[in-house]
Amino acid sequence: MSSRLSLMVASIALAFAASTAFAAPQATTSSPPAKNSQQQRMTDCNQQAAGKTGDDRKTFMSSCLKGQTAAPTKMTQQQKMTACNADPQAKTLKGDARKQFMSNCLKSDSAPAAH
DSSP states (O other): OHHHHHHHHHHHHHHHHHHHHHHSOOOOOOOOOOOOHHHHHHHHHHHHTTTOOHHHHHHHHHHHHTTOOOOOOOOOHHHHHHHHHHSHHHHHOOHHHHHHHHHHHHHSSSOOOOO
């Protein structure tokens, strides 16, 4: 009886070893699957959102992933001041006329582009 038991254990062990050898994963040399359009859009939007944080980033990513063009971000007061000062008209004005021009320029939604 003990020889039968040892023979049975040996055959089970041999069968297990053979099955694991054939079931071992084989190395593949194929490249990773191509990204689908949504994955590619996510990659592109992430690259474009570099430097944005918080709500600004959330808003940008949301519109970018929907395929919408992002609205231009509002200029800060300092950026407006720089743009208004760079306007050629501001450089030619003096006194009250310059004050009035700068006031109107800074109140507008978009300052003139620097020339």
